[in-house]
Amino acid sequence: MPPMTSPVRRRQILGIVAATGISVCLAPLVRASETKTLRIGYQKSSTLITLLKTWGTLEKRLTPVGITVSWHEFTSGLPLLEALNVGSVDVSADVADTVPVFALAAGARLTYLAQEAPSPTAQALVVQAGSPIRSVADLKGKRVAVTKAAGSHYLLIALLEQSGLKFKDIEPAYLSPADGRAAFERGAVDAWVTWDPFLAGVQRQSQVRIVSDGRNIADYQRYYLVSTPYAQANPQVLNIIFDELKKAGVWVKRNPKEAAGLLAPVWGLDAATVELANSRRSCDVRTVTAAALAEQQKIADTFFGEGLVPKKVNTTEIIIWKPAL
Known part of the structure; x- marks a missing residue:
């Protein structure tokens, strides 16, 4: 466990951080050592995370090791990743493949945890x-x-x-x-x-x-992300999240009606609508590889060319999480 930071030392650190303009990178790291709460951000379209929240799966696995879970809903992916970037949440449920590009172009420090196969x-x-x-x-x-x-x-x-x-x-x-x-x-x-x-x-x-x-034009791969300081400090927590996401994805595809029945009241939709939506999602959770980021680079280049992001994004610099063997 890292040594505790004294109040005086913490003020010194934050003073340096404010002076250098790198608070986005360091503030989450300071807070990460002071909390045992895993803060998860999600959207209404976060199928698998919504199931884990409904089942209490992560709480069952993390509570015995002294970690509580808090849930934070966002209306769309960009504010969710902004919250992740500034340390308001630790882990982001799936966001569309475009969203990380905007965050990275703005200087966010993110780690790619997983992706869903194209949908x-x-x-x-x-x-x-x-x-x-x-x-x-x-x-x-x-x-x-x-x-x-x-x-x-x-x-x-x-x-x-x-x-x-x-x-x-x-x-x-x-x-x-x-x-x-x-x-x-x-x-x-x-x-x-x-x-x-x-x-x-x-x-x-x-x-x-x-x-x-999007057929033959946009794969629509959804990504799960983590703040880099949290990823570095909590590898075992990420192993658990990844494991449970994969299980949930398999379960949804094997039990479409039951999954729709569980999600419908949570989303405020009828079960038939939820089942239709889930039928078009792969729910196939997998680790991210450098080769799989080719479309991320294409998206980044497209947005830069349209003047929608302030600078180019190089996907070879993206931090990718790897599960422990």
Whole structure:
């Protein structure tokens, strides 16, 4: 166990940190030695983490070794990773493959814990059933709702490029999933790009048509991340989280109806909607390899080219967690 930091020494450290502008990197490390609480951030779309929370799985494994678990819900991935970066949470449930790119470009110190295998049909561009928009090319000059930094953001850019359009050819409306759906259903936007379970929800509850999903254009791999100081200090906790995520992923695919029944009341959705959403997610949790980050680099380059991130991101510099043998 590292030695305790005295109040005077701690003030000295924080003074240096403030003067040098590296509080994002050091503040979580100071706090990590003072707490035995694992703080997990998640979203409504965090299928596997939601199951672990509902079952109390992590509490059962961590409480005996003196670690409690606290849960913190976020409306989307970018604020979740911002919280991870500044030390408000220790571990992030799955976020779309685009979200870490924004965080890394902003200087976040993150470690990649795991990824889910591709789920390209779990996000899509939708329009009202009676819309004159029949193809992506018809979006020129149209107002499109999208959540900034979400996987749907990259999907929209990629679809436009494939159709010979640029992002500036449309009018983006950066909205949260809830606000995006509201704007879409009242006709304030012409199209909406979103992901499951929001996609499944609007499909089942409104008259909509999918113009295109991510097949052959955006793999949509979701990533689990950890603050680097926490990852360095707590490797055994990460082994447990990874192990339980893999088990949960296998269980969802083997028990789709039971999984939907458990998640439906938690998400405030009907079971059929949840089952549709889960059917399009791979839920196949695996370790991250350098080779698997090729699309991360492509996303990073695309966002930089569009002026959406302030600097280039080099995925060869990403810190990857490896499970203990």
